[in-house]
Amino acid sequence: MKKKTRLGLALFAALLFVSCEQGPTLQSYFVKKMDDPSFLIVNLPFKLERLFTKDLTVKEQEALASVGKINLLFYRFRPEEESKFESEMNALNQILGQKKYQHLLDFKAFDKGQGKVLFEGETNKVEEGIVFLSAHSKGFGVIRILGSEINPAVLMGLVKKVDPDQLEKQLKSSVSPLGDVLKNEI
Numbered sequence: 001m002k003k004k005t006r007l008g009l010a011l012f013a014a015l016l017f018v019s020c021e022q023g024p025t026l027q028s029y030f031v032k033k034m035d036d037p038s039f040l041i042v043n044l045p046f047k048l049e050r051l052f053t054k055d056l057t058v059k060e061q062e063a064l065a066s067v068g069k070i071n072l073l074f075y076r077f078r079p080e081e082e083s084k085f086e087s088e089m090n091a092l093n094q095i096l097g098q099k100k101y102q103h104l105l106d107f108k109a110f111d112k113g114q115g116k117v118l119f120e121g122e123t124n125k126v127e128e129g130i131v132f133l134s135a136h137s138k139g140f141g142v143i144r145i146l147g148s149e150i151n152p153a154v155l156m157g158l159v160k161k162v163d164p165d166q167l168e169k170q171l172k173s174s175v176s177p178l179g180d181v182l183k184n185e186i
Contacts, residue, residue, distance in 0.1 A: 063154035
């Protein structure tokens with residue numbers, strides 16, 4: 001009887017270990033890179049509701065309230081660190097290739113840059129939106145839009161109601177420290 005009990009406990013522990021084991025997450029990647037000087041990570045205190053001067057519907061207000069925060073991660077390419085660049089790109093592609101991240105679209109941008117937009121959740125209840133942009137000669141960046149049951153269709157419709165003056169003001173106050181850091185790096 002003792003042998004069966006030990007075998008049962010061993011199987012239970014193995015099953016528990018396997019079921020709890022997850023691959024790396026985007027969140028863990030961000031946290032792991034916080035102390036790496038090759039990366040710049042910014043958590044934007046962006047107040048979306050301040051971008052609008054026009055009256056918003058209840059549905060639009062709910063969509064704005066569903067966005068919790070925006071995180072940015074940047075890695076600047078340096079020719080002397082090409083192997084590190086390749087390693088970091090592989091790590092990110094492995095994370096973003098997981099089944100939980102659904103592919104929305106691919107795009108080309110800037111000087112030989114390319115990117116993709118992914119999300120986690122359901123199409124009308126997104127928990128995390130991800131924009132991944134890379135250019136071999138420049139580096140890469142990841143934008144995470146975190147929230148709870150984000151409705152992307154409603155957010156996209158809100159683009160028409162953005163007050164450009166408020167957007168500029170918010171960007172300057174949120175990103176100006178980032179510009180100072182980048183200016184000192186270059």
